[in-house]
Structure formats: structure tokens, C-alpha cells
Amino acid sequence: MPAIYDDMNEKTKAKIQASFLQLLAKKNFIKISVQDISKASGINRGTFYLHYLNKYDLLDQMEEQLLDGLAQQLKELQPEMLLAEADKGNVSIQSVEVFRYIEMNAAAFRAFLSEHNQNGFHKRLKGFFVGHFIGNMLKNERFFRSASVPDDYLSTFATSAFLGLIEQWLDNDLAETPEEMAEMYIQIILFIRKL
Amino acid sequence: MPAIYDDMNEKTKAKIQASFLQLLAKKNFIKISVQDISKASGINRGTFYLHYLNKYDLLDQMEEQLLDGLAQQLKELQPEMLLAEADKGNVSIQSVEVFRYIEMNAAAFRAFLSEHNQNGFHKRLKGFFVGHFIGNMLKNERFFRSASVPDDYLSTFATSAFLGLIEQWLDNDLAETPEEMAEMYIQIILFIRKL
DNA sequence: ATTTCACTCAACACACTGTTGAGTGGTTAC
DNA sequence: GTAACCACTCAACAGTGTGTTGAGTGAAAT
Numbered sequence: 001m002p003a004i005y006d007d008m009n010e011k012t013k014a015k016i017q018a019s020f021l022q023l024l025a026k027k028n029f030i031k032i033s034v035q036d037i038s039k040a041s042g043i044n045r046g047t048f049y050l051h052y053l054n055k056y057d058l059l060d061q062m063e064e065q066l067l068d069g070l071a072q073q074l075k076e077l078q079p080e081m082l083l084a085e086a087d088k089g090n091v092s093i094q095s096v097e098v099f100r101y102i103e104m105n106a107a108a109f110r111a112f113l114s115e116h117n118q119n120g121f122h123k124r125l126k127g128f129f130v131g132h133f134i135g136n137m138l139k140n141e142r143f144f145r146s147a148s149v150p151d152d153y154l155s156t157f158a159t160s161a162f163l164g165l166i167e168q169w170l171d172n173d174l175a176e177t178p179e180e181m182a183e184m185y186i187q188i189i190l191f192i193r194k195l
Numbered sequence: 196m197p198a199i200y201d202d203m204n205e206k207t208k209a210k211i212q213a214s215f216l217q218l219l220a221k222k223n224f225i226k227i228s229v230q231d232i233s234k235a236s237g238i239n240r241g242t243f244y245l246h247y248l249n250k251y252d253l254l255d256q257m258e259e260q261l262l263d264g265l266a267q268q269l270k271e272l273q274p275e276m277l278l279a280e281a282d283k284g285n286v287s288i289q290s291v292e293v294f295r296y297i298e299m300n301a302a303a304f305r306a307f308l309s310e311h312n313q314n315g316f317h318k319r320l321k322g323f324f325v326g327h328f329i330g331n332m333l334k335n336e337r338f339f340r341s342a343s344v345p346d347d348y349l350s351t352f353a354t355s356a357f358l359g360l361i362e363q364w365l366d367n368d369l370a371e372t373p374e375e376m377a378e379m380y381i382q383i384i385l386f387i388r389k390l
Numbered sequence: 391a392t393t394t395c396a397c398t399c400a401a402c403a404c405a406c407t408g409t410t411g412a413g414t415g416g417t418t419a420c
Numbered sequence: 421g422t423a424a425c426c427a428c429t430c431a432a433c434a435g436t437g438t439g440t441t442g443a444g445t446g447a448a449a450t
Contacts, residue, residue, distance in 0.1 A: 160359025
């Protein structure tokens with residue numbers, strides 16, 4: 001398994017993925033055919049099937065990559081630290097990093113979350129966020145301990161707000177800085193704590 | 196244009212729509228073919244095309260119907276009244292009616308919002324809600340007048356929260372009453388006012 | 391020199407599409 | 421009562437994209 005062959009594989013996949021993202025920016029996912037992708041990327045259609053089962057598999061793998069990267073950021077984000085900093089009026093560096101990651105991968109997030117693309121990325125991101133961040137907060141009674149609102153709604157609320165912020169940010173063409181985004185989100189978290 | 200022909204049309208459409216909803220509950224929208232729909236509804240495939248351009252058009256029309264119904268409820272929901280009641284500790288009847296409508300049409304909402312059928316309904320519902328409810332609140336400075344958070348984020352936040360509540364409610368198989376849902380949402384609105 | 395590997399290319403059966411034209415049976419109008 | 425009307429059925433059509441295959445190319449590794 002010489003490295004050069006892995007490189008070829010990776011480069012071919014990268015070409016396919018890059019072209020696919022470009023197509024997604026212009027065109028509805030449903031209307032994009034494997035033919036389109038292979039044409040745009042200069043890769044033979046048969047080769048596409050050596051790497052992916054079909055276009056849904058391609059999308060799935062790309063979403064997975066994006067979420068893996070996000071997981072790296074989120075695992076650095078300890079609820080304790082975030083709230084400790086927030087109580088001092090600061091925005092924790094790690095929470096800014098999360099938004100910085102989204103900023104860096106804005107093209108992919110936008111493509112996968114966009115109105116005309118019918119993949120379940122929205123829900124997937126939601127579930128992911130609950131599993132990697134909100135879940136931790138709910139486990140610890142110090143953070144969320146509402147009498148009036150059930151846990152699953154607190155969770156949903158915190159997550160929907162996060163996603164809403166991201167979507168609005170993308171719609172605004174990233175007009176705000178990651179720092180500003182992180183601060184807004186922390187305000188929301190602090191509120192939910194008081195629900 | 197005798198009424199009986201309209202009836203036939205409507206009944207055929209109703210059969211198609213009902214079967215389509217049943218299929219959506221089991222199967223990904225993408226994997227549902229017009230053949231599947233015509234088979235399930237006992238309607239000839241050719242007849243399907245007399246009523247709809249294609250399966251996307253069918254989905255679109257059904258979403259439109261659902262949103263039209265929701266619009267009826269939302270136009271009764273005056274922000275002034277909602278907040279006046281909330282200040283007195285009450286949940287306005289009209290806001291309960293909104294959730295009651297969702298409860299009545301839970302099958303459709305669930306199908307259109309479900310994980311595997313990400314048909315853009317999520318964003319559509321969001322835009323709709325902003326246009327029919329949140330927009331009114333933002334216009335009136337009495338309700339939302341944040342110094343620290345831009346209007347579009349307030350709007351996004353209020354809308355995401357609403358959608359999050361609905362999705363969680365559907366996931367919970369409507370375990371809460373419309374009254375409880377309305378109360379939770381009002382709590383959220385009251386919070387956003389203070390942001 | 392031979393094998394290995396990623397990729398190309400052309401061909402294949404298959405599934406679903408949207409459309410058409412002829413035909414059925416019930417309803418309405420004259 | 422008969423002619424026109426209408427929603428629907430049915431069978432057939434070309435078109436498009438699918439996923440798979442088998443033979444072949446060229447560069448790298450052994």
C-alpha cells in the first residue's frame with residue numbers, strides 16, 4: 001500500500017468533492033447527477049463508483065467529515081469552563097474556535113444546510129450537537145436545572161438556537177466575527193439556565 | 196363545471212395525498228416514485244399527471260395547504276394580545292389554537308419535517324413564521340428592542356425556538372398538551388424581549 | 391519484467407420518467 | 421334518448437440516469 005496510491009485516491013476524491021460543492025452552490029442536490037459530477041470534476045463516471053456507492057454516499061461522507069472536524073472543536077469546549085468564563089463576562093477561547101471552524105468551512109455548511117438541498121443535514125447536525133455538547137450540560141445539574149421546562153425541551157431549545165444562529169450567520173455572509181457569534185450564543189445559554 | 200366533477204377531482208387528489216403521506220411515514224421522499232404513489236392509492240399513474248406535474252409538485256401543494264391552514268391560525272394571533280395576556284400570567288387562547296392546529300395535522304408536519312425527508316420544509320416553515328408572526332413583533336418596538344443583539348438574530352432565535360419546540364413535540368408523540376406548548380413558547384418570547 | 395494499482399472507456403440491462411392516443415363509464419344538456 | 425362532456429384507465433413511447441461489467445492504459449513498485 002504505497003503512499004502514492006493513497007495520494008491518488010485522495011486527490012481524486014478531493015476533485016470529486018470540490019466539484020460537487022461547486023455544483024451544490026448552483027444546483028439542487030436532487031438535480032445533480034453522477035454524470036454532472038464526473039463531468040465537472042474531469043473524473044470518469046465509472047471511477048466515481050470506485051469511490052462512492054452513489055451521490056447520496058458522497059454527500060454522506062462529506063457530511064461525516066465536516067462533523068468530525070466539528071467534533072474536534074466541540075470536545076475542547078468544556079461546559080464548566082465556558083460558564084466560568086461567562087460569569088466573569090468573558091467569551092471562552094474554545095467557543096470562539098467552534099465558530100471559527102464553521103467560518104472556515106462555510107461553503108460546506110451553506111451547501112448542506114441550504115434551502116434547496118434536501119439532505120437531512122439539519123437534523124443530523126442537531127443530533128450531533130446534542131450528543132457532543134448539550135448532552136454534557138444536561139448531565140450536570142449545575143447548568144440546567146429547570147423546574148418548569150422538561151429537559152428535552154431545554155436541549156432542543158439550546159440546539160435550535162445554535163443552529164438558528166449559524167443559519168442566520170451564513171445568510172448574512174458571515175458579517176459577524178466568530179467572537180460576536182460566540183458571545184451571542186453564550187447569552188442564550190445563560191438564559192436557558194434561568195428558564 | 197358541475198360540482199360532482201370537482202368532487203371527483205378532490206377525492207382523487209385526497210386519495211393520492213393520503214397514500215403519499217402514508218408512504219412518507221415509511222419511506223424517504225427521494226425513494227418514493229410516482230409509480231409507488233399510484234399503486235398505493237389505486238390511481239392510474241397517468242391520472243397522477245393530470246393532477247400534479249410530478250412528485251415534487253405534489254409535495255409542494257401539500258406543504259402549501261398546510262401552511263395556508265397555519266396562516267389562518269397565525270393571523271388571529273395578535274402580538275399585543277399575546278403579551279398582554281402573558282403579563283397577566285395567562286396563555287392566550289389564540290396561541291393555543293396554533294398548537295392545536297399542529298396537533299391536528301401532526302402526520303403531515305411529521306412527514307414534512309422528518310429526518311429523512313428534508314424537503315426544505317423546515318426552511319419554508321421558518322420563513323413563513325417570520326413573515327406571519329415574528330415580523331409583526333419586530334415591527335413594534337414595544338416588544339423587541341434589544342441593544343445587544345441585532346434584529347435578524349432576534350427573529351432567527353424566536354423562530355428556531357418555535358420550530359425546535361414543534362419538532363421536539365412531534366418526537367415526543369405529542370405528549371404535551373397544546374396549552375403546555377403554548378406556555379413554553381410564551382416563556383421563550385418573554386425572554387427574547389429581555390435580551 | 392512483471393505485477394499492482396487508479397483510472398478510462400464503451401456497453402449493458404434496468405428503473406423511472408413524462409407524454410400520448412385510444413377507450414370506458416358515469417353525468418349533464420338538449 | 422342521444423350527444424357532448426369529463427375523470428379516469430390502459431398500453432405504449434422515447435428519454436434520461438443508474439449501477440455494473442470487462443477490456444485496456446500508463447505509471448509505480450517489486
